[in-house]
Amino acid sequence: QSVLTQPPSVSGAPGQRVTISCTGSSSNIGAGYDVHWYQQLPGTAPKVVIYGNTNRPAGVPDRFSGSKSGTSASLAITGLQADDEADYYCQSYDTRLSAWLFGGGTKLAVL
Amino acid sequence: EVQLVESGGGLVQPGGSLKLSCAASGVTFKGHEMTWVRQAPQKGLEWISYISAGASTIHYADSVKGRFTISRDNARSSLFLQMTDLRAEDTATYYCATVGFCSGGDCLQPFWGRGTLVTVS
Numbered sequence: 035q036s037v038l039t040q041p042p043s044v045s046g047a048p049g050q051r052v053t054i055s056c057t058g059s060s061s062n063i064g065a066g067y068d069v070h071w072y073q074q075l076p077g078t079a080p081k082v083v084i085y086g087n088t089n090r091p092a093g094v095p096d097r098f099s100g101s102k103s104g105t106s107a108s109l110a111i112t113g114l115q116a117d118d119e120a121d122y123y124c125q126s127y128d129t130r131l132s133a134w135l136f137g138g139g140t141k142l143a144v145l
Numbered sequence: 146e147v148q149l150v151e152s153g154g155g156l157v158q159p160g161g162s163l164k165l166s167c168a169a170s171g172v173t174f175k176g177h178e179m180t181w182v183r184q185a186p187q188k189g190l191e192w193i194s195y196i197s198a199g200a201s202t203i204h205y206a207d208s209v210k211g212r213f214t215i216s217r218d219n220a221r222s223s224l225f226l227q228m229t230d231l232r233a234e235d236t237a238t239y240y241c242a243t244v245g246f247c248s249g250g251d252c253l254q255p256f257w258g259r260g261t262l263v264t265v266s
Contacts, residue, residue, distance in 0.1 A: 036189075068247050070255055072190070079259045080190065085245045086252030123190050127246075132204045134180055134192040134244070 037062065038124055040137035047145045051112045054140045056124030057105065062135060064105035067127040071100055071109045074121045074139075083122075084109060111142070119144045147171040147256045149241050154261030161231050161265070167224040167241030167258060175199075175219035178244035181226050183237035184260075191237075194226065195244070209235075231265045238262050 039057040046052040056069060063069060069087050072080035082091050084100035087107065097112045107126075111118055124137040153165040165181075181194045194215040195204040203215055214227040224241050238260040245255030 068245065068252070070245055079240060079257055082245075082255055082257070085254045086247040089252050089254070091254050125190075125192075133206060134182075134195060136182075136190040136192060139189040 036138040037128060037131070037135050038126060038137035040122075040124060040140045042138070043141045043143065045143040045145055046114045048114050048116065050114050051110060052114060052142065053111075054109045054122050054124075054142070056107045056109075056126075056137050058107075058126060058128075058135075059105055061130035062105075062126045062128040063102065063107055065129055067129070069100065069102055069107040070125045071098075071107075072123045072125065073118075074123065076120075080123065114144050116144050118142060147243075149243070149256055149258035151239060151241055151258045151261040154239065154263045156264045156266065157231055159232060159265055162227070162229045163231065163263060165226040165228065165239055165241075165261060165263070167226075169222040169224070172222075172243065172256065174217075174222035178246075179215075179217060179224045180242050180244055181213075181215060181224075182240045182242055182257075183235075183263075184240070185234070185237040188237075196224070228263070231263075233265050236263060236265045 071084040073083045074080045083098045087102040088100045099110045101108050122140045148170045150168045193206045193209050196215045212230045216225045240260045242257040
């Protein structure tokens with residue numbers, strides 16, 4: 035069981051909005067450590083879609099947004115497209131474990 | 146353009162050793178904290194090791210502590226992972242990545258390589 039908790043799966047129809055949550059604790063997200071989000075398409079390396087809680091790398095569409103509050107963070111994807119179908123992971127640092135943790139991953143299905 | 150290229154993966158017998166390398170370009174390597182992350186087949190991402198920019202601070206996940214050693218050569222913009230006493234459960238794709246963080250309102254994006262596959266069998 036991951037220290038950062040994500041739902042195993044989420045789904046939405048094309049054009050809809052979905053959110054993926056990442057719940058941590060007072061030793062990681064709640065301690066103020068930054069959250070990064072990765073998208074992983076089958077057979078490829080993870081790609082950063084959000085870094086530093088809310089920042090989008092160049093080339094990532096503004097349909098992707100991140101937020102953080104208390105001990106949790108969220109990734110929102112609006113205007114769902116078929117090629118958004120992928121696994122999504124959150125990442126943060128945990129001061130109690132001295133480790134850069136990942137959530138267990140969330141599989142996004144575009145119906 | 147930032148590029149991280151891992152190499153050194155392959156097939157190794159249980160109990161064997163392997164050394165992975167990660168060559169960095171397009172980035173001031175000596176200024177970046179670095180990590181190794183692995184992903185077993187059909188599994189999630191697992192952080193396994195960290196090294197500070199000057200190599201003064203090193204951390205390992207419990208799953209590899211005592212068996213893996215992280216190191217870096219800033220003059221050659223290279224990161225390494227020496228793996229010993231390899232087990233079947235170490236079979237995974239290994240990625241090197243820079244550490245992203247925010248400081249004083251500025252945020253540094255993490256960058257990842259494409260990975261190298263290690264198979265222990």
